[in-house]
Amino acid sequence: MTHTAHFRVWRGDADGGGLQDYDVEVNDGEVVLDIIHRLQATQAADLAVRWNCKAGKCGSCSAEVNGRPRLMCMTRMSVFQPEETVTVTPLRAFPVIRDLVTDVSFNYAKARQVPAFVPPKGVAAGEYRMQQVDVERSQEFRKCIECFLCQDTCHVVRDHEENKPAFAGPRFLMRIAELDMHPLDAAADQGLTRAASAQEDHGLGYCNITKCCTEVCPEHIKITDNALIPLKERAVDRKYDPLVWLGNKIRRREG
């Protein structure tokens, strides 16, 4: 079945812009990205859109569809009524470059601020051995495709540009959690307490666990329940729990 859908697509750049109306053909089984491509092919040849895999794995085609941060390639047209207007805008937490393309370099800057995995002493690359039960929590976070929808929807930076220097965002706090839970990470041996650092250096305290990051994650990673809250609890261990503090003073704790 084919029908004509009404689209409103944001066109413009950093100096200004607005929503433009288009009527576009929609066929069964298509996704929003297909329609954007049809727009490019038929009505707006200069429409800028970032995309790559069309399979929900590259994280390139992040945008906001009817106000909700989504991957355009994973948003089926069948979820909309045929008469419903579909509004597509660029991510609203980041500077726009042109049309649907935003400058997400904030995220790369934050990525660089997270200290990398520290190999255990005396173990060379290729010699890492760990049990599946020990590493599977971290593996959930490795599903991240870095679409930055969680960063886009997080109100800490979306609604407060001034918080960007202090707050790493859910994606990179999850990265810290991943490393802190990693059975072989030896950062503590070098004096880096990742959980405490998450709060002191990466703004974990800004997170008020309202779970929007989890809601928008296309990989269905339980960012809040499995990464951010455990990281907050680990920070409490290090900073606010006198029993754990005392235990650490008396003897070295190795979980």
Next chain:
Amino acid sequence: MATGTTPSSDRGVFTPGRAAITARHLRTDKWWLSPLVSAIALTIFVVYATWRAFANGDYYSAPYVSPLYSPCLASNCTDMNGGADWHIFGSWWGLSPALLVLVFPLGFRLTCYYYRKAYYRGFWLSPPACAVAEPHATYSGETRFPLILQNVHRYFFYLALVVAAILTYDVVLAFRDRDGNWGHAGLGTLVFVVNIALIWAYTLSCHSCRHIIGGKLRHFSAHPVRYRLWGWVGVLNGRHMLLAWSSLVSVGLADLYVYLVASGAFDDPRFF
């Protein structure tokens, strides 16, 4: 280039450089429904619980004691026939004895990770819903006083375990009849059993519990028992929101039941 209007504000989604869109959000679904329902439900419970906590009456009808009044720690408590009426605060306390104990479950729920989400969204609109701009000019989250105190959640969890144990004792006592003879049960007993089951499920599904029981470990393989327990708590934790609401409702209903029986509105139907 396309034309459009320029947003009046320069904060948040209207920050210069971001896509110039005048609307605070473009969501077309009923995003306001969930925070509104949460806010209304929480308000109803808070109003009801405040009334009952200050009422200082109709909280005991043998063998049932309202969960809002147990343990009863002041001398002005009703005699509870073997119940948890331990007058450790003596006679100087002249207000409702419920106020002495409600601070513990209140603190537990107030700092709960789920309820935080519910009231941050429902009352403080921070944010009201995902990708809906919040109204506040600044935001410091839980980095400063007073919200940094949310980090004490685990201590309220420990206290909640004690409260849950005492409420369990009350449920055991509910298997007596009005004169203290064992082996009896009424509709109130059933209400109490359901309530305590939900309270335990909610308490054990707590994120702090999940962390303490095993989440803090880095090597599950070295702690197989704690790993198993962590898995079980994780199953409950996945239903934390459901358990938070259902236990809140059950506490309110258990108290209401005791109130109705104690005030003579109806007699407790006895099963055996």
